[in-house]
Amino acid sequence: MPSVIITGGATGIGAATVRKFASEGYSVAVLDINSESGAALAAESHRGAVQFFLTDVRDRASIETSVDQAMQQFGTPSSLFANAGIQRLASLFSLKDEDVDNIIDVNLKGTLYTVAAVAALMREARTGSIILMCSDQTFVGKEGSIVYGATKGAVAQMTKSLSVELSPLGIRINAVCPATVKTPLADKVLAEIAEKHFDGDVNAAWRAEAEGIPLGRVAEPEEIAEVVFFLSQPAASFMTGALIPVDGGFTAQ
Ligand SMILES: NC(=O)c1ccc[n+]([C@@H]2O[C@H](COP(=O)([O-])OP(=O)(O)OC[C@H]3O[C@@H](n4cnc5c(N)ncnc54)[C@H](O)[C@@H]3O)[C@@H](O)[C@H]2O)c1
Numbered sequence: 001m002p003s004v005i006i007t008g009g010a011t012g013i014g015a016a017t018v019r020k021f022a023s024e025g026y027s028v029a030v031l032d033i034n035s036e037s038g039a040a041l042a043a044e045s046h047r048g049a050v051q052f053f054l055t056d057v058r059d060r061a062s063i064e065t066s067v068d069q070a071m072q073q074f075g076t077p078s079s080l081f082a083n084a085g086i087q088r089l090a091s092l093f094s095l096k097d098e099d100v101d102n103i104i105d106v107n108l109k110g111t112l113y114t115v116a117a118v119a120a121l122m123r124e125a126r127t128g129s130i131i132l133m134c135s136d137q138t139f140v141g142k143e144g145s146i147v148y149g150a151t152k153g154a155v156a157q158m159t160k161s162l163s164v165e166l167s168p169l170g171i172r173i174n175a176v177c178p179a180t181v182k183t184p185l186a187d188k189v190l191a192e193i194a195e196k197h198f199d200g201d202v203n204a205a206w207r208a209e210a211e212g213i214p215l216g217r218v219a220e221p222e223e224i225a226e227v228v229f230f231l232s233q234p235a236a237s238f239m240t241g242a243l244i245p246v247d248g249g250f251t252a253q
Contacts, residue, residue, distance in 0.1 A: 001048060003027040003074035004232065005067065007057055007114055008084030010038035012183030013133070016221035017081055020229050022046035029070035029077070031055035031063070031114075032084065049074070057084045057110030058102070067117040076125045079232040080118040082111045083133040085151075087185055089144035089192050100147050107151035108158075115162065115173075122171045129232045130166075130173040132159050134243060138177045139251045144192075152177075156243050163241030172240040174231045179247035180209050181219040214249030 004021045008014040009030035018041060021028050027049045032038045038052035051073060053066035070077065085107045088099040111132060122128030135152040137145060159175040166173055180186050194205035210217045227246050230236055245251050 001025060001027050001074075002078045003029065003070075003076075004079040004081065005029045005031060005070055005077045005114075005118055006081045006083060007031045007055070007110070008133075009081075010034040010041060010052070012185060013178070013181055013221045013224045014081070014083045015041055017083065017225040017228050018050060019044075019046070020222070020225040021079075021232075022048040022050050024048070024229065026079075027051075027074040029053055029066070029074060031057070031066045031070070033057075057114060058105040060113045063110070063113050064117050067114075067121070071121055076121045076128075077118060078128060080114070080122075080128070080130045081133070081228050081232075082114045082118075082130065084110055084114075085133055085185070087145070087148045087189055089189060090146070091144055092146060095147070103147045103151055107148065108154050111155055112158065115158075119162075119166060119169075119171055123169045126170040128171040129236070130162075130171060131228050131231050132173065132175040134159070134175040134177040136177055136179040136245070136247050136250050138175075138243060139245070159243060160241045167240055172231075172236070174236070174239055174242045174244060176224060176227055176231070177243055177245045177247065177251070178219055178224050179213055179245075179250035181221055181224055183221055186218070212250065213247070214253065217248065219246065219248065 009018045010032035025048045030052045042050045042052040055066040056062045137149040138152045138156040162173045190205045194202040198204040
């Protein structure tokens with residue numbers, strides 16, 4: 001049975017991707033800091049096995065321990081989705097040092113160290129597909145999102161550099177770049193936008209978000225999961241180093 005490692009898989013896009021891979025018969029290792037949601041997801045009935053490994057991607061040793069445990073449980077993963085990420089809105093003049101460090105540690109360094117741990121296994125197998133989580137903010141700026149945007153730009157560049165380094169090892173690496181997706185992360189961001197621009201009316205903030213997207217709506221997590229799954233498959237065998245917008249046309253404008 002093929003296996004996949006998914007970071008940030010306890011909720012949101014990660015959880016939808018866990019369900020997608022499991023429905024296709026994969027064994028899925030969910031690496032996340034949220035043990036309550038991670039354990040609940042693992043306890044659902046799935047076609048493939050789903051196991052939760054408590055992991056803080058800010059801690060390289062924690063990543064390596066979980067990847068090692070996942071390897072012992074399920075063997076060398078054929079795919080990795082490095083998806084864990086956080087967002088904290090702040091203007092340039094209200095940035096908190098702690099938030100700056102946390103966003104960089106989770107989104108950028110967490111992604112890098114996850115890839116390093118998993119690619120070391122794939123290198124032995126001389127095959128594998130890695131998918132990184134970028135954002136529409138890989139390409140465009142958004143209010144209050146300086147550090148988050150910087151990490152997503154950096155992960156995009158990392159995708160390209162890594163594709164050059166990993167191609168001779170038989171490992172492909174691509175990134176998905178979604179616009180707004182209905183998840184707990186986006187709920188929090190939209191609540192803050194609602195406070196600032198819509199007199200606290202969260203529904204109005206979501207409506208405006210949808211109106212900014214050519215397809216006229218935000219994404220469901222499952223719509224991102226489908227693209228991640230495709231990128232992991234032999235059907236995508238000539239794709240590496242690509243940044244794939246999954247954004248309803250948002251960055252095409
Ligand atoms: N929702 C959107 O609109 C949107 C758009 C573009 C990109 N993204 C990206 O998608 C990814 C998933 O976010 P989401 O929207 O599904 O939100 P989410 O908050 O539901 O998912 C993020 C997951 O990462 C986990 N996580 C956070 N810190 C962690 C840590 N230190 N160690 C391990 N796990 C950690 C969380 O527990 C959670 O399960 C993020 O990288 C985010 O930047 C989201």
